[in-house]
Amino acid sequence: MRERPISTVPKPALLLLALGLGLQIAWHSSQPPRLAKAENLPPPPSLSALRLASLGEPTALAKALMLHLQAFDSQPGIHLPFSNLDYDRVQEWLTRILELDPPGQYPLLAASRIYGEVSDEPRQRQMLDFIYQKFLDDPNHRWPWLAHVAVIAKHRLKDLTLAQKYARAIRLYATGSEVPFWAKQMEIFILEDMDELESAKVLIGGLLASGKISDAHEIHFLEKRLREIEAKAR
Amino acid sequence: MIRQTRTIAFYTLLEALRNRLMWLVALVALTGIGLSGFLAEIAITESRQIQIALLAAFLRFSAVFLLATFVVTSMVREFNDKGLELVLALPLPRAGYLLGKLAGFAALALVPALLFGLLTLFFTPPTQASLWTLSHIGELWIVAAFSLLCVLTLNQVMASLSAVMFFYLLARAITAIQLIGKDPLSESTLSQKVINFIIEAIATLLPRLDDFARTEWLVYHNGDWAALPPLLAQTAIYLALLTGAALFDLYRKNL
Numbered sequence: 001m002r003e004r005p006i007s008t009v010p011k012p013a014l015l016l017l018a019l020g021l022g023l024q025i026a027w028h029s030s031q032p033p034r035l036a037k038a039e040n041l042p043p044p045p046s047l048s049a050l051r052l053a054s055l056g057e058p059t060a061l062a063k064a065l066m067l068h069l070q071a072f073d074s075q076p077g078i079h080l081p082f083s084n085l086d087y088d089r090v091q092e093w094l095t096r097i098l099e100l101d102p103p104g105q106y107p108l109l110a111a112s113r114i115y116g117e118v119s120d121e122p123r124q125r126q127m128l129d130f131i132y133q134k135f136l137d138d139p140n141h142r143w144p145w146l147a148h149v150a151v152i153a154k155h156r157l158k159d160l161t162l163a164q165k166y167a168r169a170i171r172l173y174a175t176g177s178e179v180p181f182w183a184k185q186m187e188i189f190i191l192e193d194m195d196e197l198e199s200a201k202v203l204i205g206g207l208l209a210s211g212k213i214s215d216a217h218e219i220h221f222l223e224k225r226l227r228e229i230e231a232k233a234r
Numbered sequence: 235m236i237r238q239t240r241t242i243a244f245y246t247l248l249e250a251l252r253n254r255l256m257w258l259v260a261l262v263a264l265t266g267i268g269l270s271g272f273l274a275e276i277a278i279t280e281s282r283q284i285q286i287a288l289l290a291a292f293l294r295f296s297a298v299f300l301l302a303t304f305v306v307t308s309m310v311r312e313f314n315d316k317g318l319e320l321v322l323a324l325p326l327p328r329a330g331y332l333l334g335k336l337a338g339f340a341a342l343a344l345v346p347a348l349l350f351g352l353l354t355l356f357f358t359p360p361t362q363a364s365l366w367t368l369s370h371i372g373e374l375w376i377v378a379a380f381s382l383l384c385v386l387t388l389n390q391v392m393a394s395l396s397a398v399m400f401f402y403l404l405a406r407a408i409t410a411i412q413l414i415g416k417d418p419l420s421e422s423t424l425s426q427k428v429i430n431f432i433i434e435a436i437a438t439l440l441p442r443l444d445d446f447a448r449t450e451w452l453v454y455h456n457g458d459w460a461a462l463p464p465l466l467a468q469t470a471i472y473l474a475l476l477t478g479a480a481l482f483d484l485y486r487k488n489l
Contacts, residue, residue, distance in 0.1 A: 051410040055403060056444025059453050060291035063284040067276055103454050109279045218279040 041072050041089045044096040054100070062101030069093050070110065087123045090115055091130050098134060108134060108145040109218070113225065116149060121157065128153060132166060139169075140176035143183055144207055151199045154190055163190045180210045197229050238326050239334040246338025250304055259346045262296040263353055283453045286357040290449045293353065294370060297346040298377050302398045305339050305381035310391050319489055328484050336382060336477065343374035358452040365457040370447035372469035377402060379476035386483050404436070405443040412437055441472045 006014075045053070054061035072085065094107040108131060116127035128149045135146040146166050154163035167186035174183065182189070182202075189202065204222050207213050213222070266289045274285035312318055321331055351367025358366075380401055384394040415430045446465055451457030 048410065048414045051413065052407055054410070055406040056409065057287075057291045057294075057449050059449045060287040063280070063287045063453075064273075067273055067284065070276070070278075103450075104280065104283075106277070106280045106284075114278075215279050215281055217275075217277060217281045221278050 041069075041086060041093070043089060044093045047096060047099050050096060050100055058100045059104075062097050062104055063106070065093070065097050065100070066104070066106045066110070069097070085115075087115070087126050091126065094130065095134075102138065103141070105142075105145075108142055112145045112148045112152075113221070116152060117156075124152070124157065128157075128162070128166075132169065135169065136173065139173035140179060143170050143174040143179055144213075146170055146174075147183055147186055147203055147207075150186060150190055151203055155195070155199065160190070180206065182206050183210075197226075200226060200229050235327060235330040239330045239337065242321070242331060242334025243337035243341060246308070246335055247341045249308060250338075250342045253304070253308075255300065255304060255342075256345070258300060259297075259349060262293065262300065262346075263349060266292045266296070266350075267353070282357060286354065286452045287449050289357070290354060290366065290447070290452050293346075293350040294373075294447055294449075297343075297350060297370070297374060298402055299399075300346060301339070301343055301374055302377055302381045302395060302402070304342070305378055306385045306391055306394045306398065309335070309382065309385040310389070310394075313389060322489060329481055332382075332386075332477070332480055332484055336379060336480075339378040339382065340375050343371060343378055347371045347374055354452055359455055361459075362451045362455050362457045365459065365462060366447050366451050368462060369445075369465045372465055373443055373446040375469055376441055376443070376472050376476070379473050379480070383476050383480040383483065386480055386487075401440075402443065405440045407444075408433075408437045408440050409442060409444050441468050 044050075050061060050065075051058060069090070091111075094111055097107045098104065111127045111134075112131050116124055116131065118124055131142075131145050131149045135142045147170060150163045150166035150170075153159050153166060164187060167190045170179075170186050171184050183206070189199070204213075204226060208219070213219060269292065270285045270289035273288055274281040277284045318331075322328060347367055347370045351363055351370065354363045354366055377398065381394065381398045384397045384401075388394045388397065411433055415426075415433050445461075445468075448457065
């Protein structure tokens with residue numbers, strides 16, 4: 001059906017359209033930009049509520065929730081210090097996301113490599129302990145995160161006993177054939193006199209060689225982290 | 235009757251294909267890729283898994299919404315144009331008309347299911363994509379049949395679409411609702427027992443749509459062909475139930 005020309009539209013109607021459009025643009029421009037506030041992180045809903053809300057798609061919901069949680073500390077154009085975050089809340093969210101999607105590794109990466117690398121010792125220890133507890137639920141798939149926090153415990157916290165505890169847990173519980181030999185021998189590697197950069201290189205190199213990391217974003221992220229440690233060591 | 239049924243099915247499909255529905259399906263596919271791709275870019279790890287999980291969930295719901303909307307609006311238009319009366323004035327049993335419509339909608343459901351299934355192939359192994367697509371077809375057939383039943387019963391777009399969406403969401407969430415009801419921490423009072431009984435009764439009459447086209451198959455590749463026969467059986471049983479109900483309603487209609 002051919003439409004009639006624009007000239008057939010009454011002028012008041014065109015005026016109203018233009019006025020409405022102009023007002024909407026003006027209204028939008030006058031609004032203050034919305035900023036993420038770390039203290040606004042609400043408590044996570046219960047697992048039952050999340051399962052209900054997922055409408056049978058717990059995996060998809062867990063992935064979306066992880067991006068939602070991530071958005072509270074790193075949003076385009078702004079960077080919020082992690083010290084603004086309520087770590088108890090963060091841990092609750094991470095736990096809930098893992099419960100919703102147990103094979104997912106993202107919450108553990110976030111706990112070990114993002115939230116666990118803050119320069120606030122109590123918070124760092126909280127995340128390390130979180131990783132340890134979650135590792136015990138599925139050691140054969142979650143050992144890389146414990147391996148990483150063992151290195152953090154040794155070099156950042158200077159707590160060799162804690163690092164050994166984590167390394168020993170990998171040897172004792174991550175006994176599956178898919179766990180590489182060097183990971184099972186993590187205790188020796190922890191006790192060796194290596195600096196943080198060397199340890200990180202060995203760990204990341206080992207993970208890459210074992211094929212545990214194949215995601216391009218994660219490789220890029222780890223390379224960036226290595227460069228940061230390197231710069232700090234200089 | 236078979237020839238006439240086939241003709242009705244063909245024209246139902248033709249109506250859909252000429253109704254710009256394909257453009258809409260293509261637009262949904264592009265939107266899904268764009269949206270999930272954007273979200274995957276934000277991710278630090280599991281970016282591929284995030285993309286396929288969100289894409290599959292989006293495509294699945296969109297296919298259901300598009301199909302249900304088409305079935306309801308096309309049937310209501312046919313009622314308003316007196317097309318139903320015209321067809322039934324011909325020497326054709328009412329069952330022939332209904333089965334023809336159902337076959338047409340079922341054929342139409344193959345279009346988004348196959349297209350979206352092909353899209354998932356970019357992210358997941360063919361076996362998992364096939365499993366997802368086949369079970370998604372079953373899910374869409376159930377939705378199409380339920381939409382047809384609703385529109386024959388309620389005759390109105392708004393009421394029918396609302397009923398279909400309520401049915402779909404309930405069928406997807408019923409397992410979670412049952413689990414909440416069985417929470418060992420909840421009190422075992424009489425009212426709780428009555429509510430649980432009602433939930434169980436509703437669940438008995440609903441297909442468990444959360445078992446169909448599971449996103450985790452695409453994300454973790456843990457789908458097994460053994461999962462398919464029960465889903466196909468559920469599809470067949472529920473289609474029989476819905477067709478029976480729709481025929482019951484259509485034959486009782488005073489046209």
